[in-house]
Amino acid sequence: MKIKEIHFKDTFPVRHSVLRQGKPIETCFFDGDDSDTTTHFGLFDQENCVGVASIYKNKNTIFNNNEQYQLRGMAVLEEFQKKGLGEQLVMHAENYIRLTQGELLWFNARVAAVPFYERLSYQKIGSSFDIPDVGPHFLMAKEF
Ligand SMILES: CC(C)(COP(=O)(O)OP(=O)(O)OC[C@H]1O[C@@H](n2cnc3c(N)ncnc32)[C@H](O)[C@@H]1OP(=O)(O)O)[C@@H](O)C(=O)NCCC(=O)NCCS
Structure with missing residues (x-):
């Protein structure tokens, strides 16, 4: 298994299968995917991309930190x-953020994924909220 930076379009097959199943492929494009400050990571089994994660330089006004990234x-x-x-994948993204002097990583986590992130020392902030068509989420974050 190897993790490397990939083009945003190369995230689509995994995003589609895992996050947007049964929905049009266009729903796999996220705002900011093609920004210079966005980085996409792919985890490869031989030549096959089997996991993806993307980080966006995106400030959430709930936090005071200047250098924020969103997963x-x-x-x-x-x-x-x-x-x-x-x-x-998360640890790889964290290393990248540390190298670029990032201060905080935040994201909206599906309720089912909350224990996964808690194990990696992310904390829930506030109550759960609904993202239409996807379901209940928690804001989670970790400072570096
Ligand atoms: C959430 C997701 C990205 C996690 O990826 P993953 O590769 O399954 O993550 P890991 O294997 O590192 O950890 C997942 C669980 O497996 C467990 N695990 C890890 N290695 C294991 C092993 N060898 N044997 C058994 N269990 C193991 C971990 O303890 C962890 O448990 P927890 O979630 O209860 O804390 C993945 O499950 C996924 O794509 N889910 C659907 C989409 C989704 O929800 N994405 C997140 C949106 S916020």
Whole structure:
């Protein structure tokens, strides 16, 4: 398994299968995907991308930190889940943020993924809220 930076379009097959199943492929494009300050990571089994994660330089006014990043599109193909690969992807993104002097990583986590992030020392902030068509989420964050 190897993690490398990929083009945003190369995240689409995994995003579609895991996060947007049954929805049009266009729903796999997220605002800011093509920004210079966005970085996309792919986790590869041989030549096959089996996991993706993207980080966006995006400030959430709830936090005071200047250098904030948002994690989005965190997904591992179902048959590759629960093998520690998601953790590897988050740790890779964290290393990138540390190298670029980032101060905070935040994201909206699906309720089902909250224990995964808590294990990686992210904290829930506030109450759960609904994202239409996706379901209940918690804002989560960690400072570096
Ligand atoms: C959330 C997600 C990215 C996590 O990726 P993953 O590769 O399954 O993550 P890990 O394997 O590192 O950890 C997941 C769980 O497997 C467990 N695990 C890790 N290695 C394991 C192993 N070898 N054997 C058994 N369990 C293991 C971890 O303890 C963890 O448990 P927890 O979630 O109860 O804390 C992935 O499950 C996914 O794509 N889910 C669907 C989409 C989604 O919800 N994305 C997040 C949106 S916010």
